[in-house]
C-alpha cells in the first residue's frame with residue numbers, strides 16, 4: 128500500500144522532516160543509502176533559531192551540554208552582548224550526535240529508517256510518486272503521495288526531478304580533518320594569513336581537534352577520495368611552521384566555497400529541503416541549521432495536506448517562504464568567504480564592515496541573519512513587529528490556574544497556538560478549529576509587556592496573526608493557515 132510520504136536521506140534534515148510528519152500522524156518512511164550512521168563531526172554548531180526549533184519539540188535538552196557559539200561575519204566579530212535579545216547559537220555538538228538524537232526521536236515516534244536503500248529513480252503520477260531503489264535485498268520500488276528529497280548537496284532527487292541548481296562553483300579547497308593527539312594553539316574562528324590563506328583549529332569533544340587549512344590559490348582537489356592526512360599536515364606546516372604529522376586522523380575531507388540554491392523547492396509532489404535545496408561554504412556554519420528550519424516549515428504544511436485539512440495554497444508557501452532564506456544564505460556565505468579570504472585588497476572593506484558592525488543597529492541586522500532570528504515571512508497585513516516573526520519561545524506565560532509555562536512548551540504538540548488574554552471572544556471565534564489549534568488563555572500582565580492581547584502562532588512557531596484590541600479578522604487568519612472551520616468540512 129502506498130505511503131503518505133517518502134523522505135530520502137537520514138541526515139539531520141531528513142530525520143527532522145520525518146519527525147515533524149510523524150508527530151502529526153503521517154505514514155512516513157525514510158530511505159537512507161548508508162548502511163549505518165556516520166561518525167562525522169561536520170556541523171558542530173547550530174544557530175539560535177535552530178536551538179529554538181529543537182526546544183519547541185522538546186529536543187534541545189536531549190543533546191546534553193553545549194556552549195555558546197562564536198558570532199562573526201567573515202571573521203569580523205559581532206558583539207552580541209549589546210543586543211536586547213540573546214542571539215547566541217550553540218556549539219560543541221558534533222553532527223553525528225545531533226543525528227543520533229534525531230534518529231532516537233523518530234524511532235520513538237515509530238518512523239521506519241530503512242538503511243542501505245539508495246534511491247536511484249523517481250517518477251511522478253497524478254496520484255503520487257514512485258521511487259526505485261537499490262537495497263540490501265536487491266532493487267525495488269515504493270510509492271507514496273509525496274516525496275521529500277533531503278539527500279544532501281549532490282541530491283539525486285533534485286536531479287531526477289529536473290530542478291535547476293544555479294549558483295557558483297567551488298574555487299577554493301578547504302582541507303578539513305578531525306584529529307586526536309595534537310596540542311596546537313586553538314584558532315576557533317580561524318586565523319587569516321597573508322595573501323588569503325587561513326588556518327583554523329577548534330576543540331570538538333573528547334580530545335578531538337577540528338583543523339581546517341586553506342592555502343591561497345588552491346582549488347578543491349579533483350579526487351577527494353585520494354586525500355590523505357599528510358596532504359593536510361604538509362599544508363599546515365607550510366603555513367604555520369608547525370608539524371601535525373604525528374596526529375591521528377579520524378576523518379578527513381575537503382569542502383569548497385560553492386554556493387547554490389535550488390531554482391524550485393517544490394515540483395509537483397516532490398519537495399527539497401536542507402543541502403539538497405541549498406549548499407554554501409561552512410564559513411557561516413548554517414547549512415544544518417537552515418535545513419532543520421526548512422523541515423520545520425514544511426512538516427506541518429505537508430501533514431495538513433496529507434490529512435485533507437490544508438487550505439488552498441498552503442503547500443506553495445513552503446517555496447515562497449524558504450527559498451528566499453536559502454538564496455540569502457548562499458549569498459551571505461559567499462560574501463563572508465570573500466571578506467575573509469580575498470587578499471590585502473580587501474583590507475579597507477574589512478575595516479569598514481568592522482566599523483559598521485560596532486553599531487548596534489548594524490550588529491542587530493547582521494546577528495539576525497546569523498542567528499536566523501531575523502527571518503520574517505510575509506504572513507499577514509499589518510505592521511505589528513511580531514507579525515511574520517517567530518514567537519519568542521522563551522516568553523513565559525501564567526495560565527489561569529497560576530501555572531507558569533513557556534511558549535516553547537506549548538508548541539510541543541506540533542499544533543497551532545492561540546494565545547489570548549481575551550479568552551471568551553478569541554475562544555468563541557476559534558471554537559471550530561480546536562482540533563488543529565490549542566487555545567491558551569493567559570493573564571493580561573504577562574502578555575501586555577511584550578505581546579498583544581491575542582496572537583495566532585503557527586505550528587512552526589511563527590506569528591500568523593495579531594491585531595491588538597480586536598479579534599475581527601481572526602476567523603480569516605484561522606482559515607488561511609489551518610483550513611475551513613470544522614462545521615464547514
Ligand SMILES: Cc1cc2nc3c(=O)[nH]c(=O)nc-3n(C[C@H](O)[C@H](O)[C@H](O)COP(=O)(O)OP(=O)(O)OC[C@H]3O[C@@H](n4cnc5c(N)ncnc54)[C@H](O)[C@@H]3O)c2cc1C
Nearest residue numbers: 136138140160170172246278279401402412413414415416
Ligand atoms: C566541515 C563542515 C562543517 C560544517 N559546520 C556546520 C556548522 O557548524 N553548522 C551548520 O549548521 N552546518 C554546518 N555544516 C553543514 C552541514 O554539515 C550540512 O548542511 C548538513 O549535513 C545538511 O544536512 P542534510 O540532512 O541536508 O544533508 P546530509 O547531512 O548531507 O544528509 C544527506 C543524507 O542523504 C543520504 N543520501 C544521499 N543520496 C541518497 C540517495 N540517493 N538515496 C538515499 N539516501 C541518500 C546521505 O547518505 C546522507 O545520509 C558543515 C559542513 C561541513 C562539511
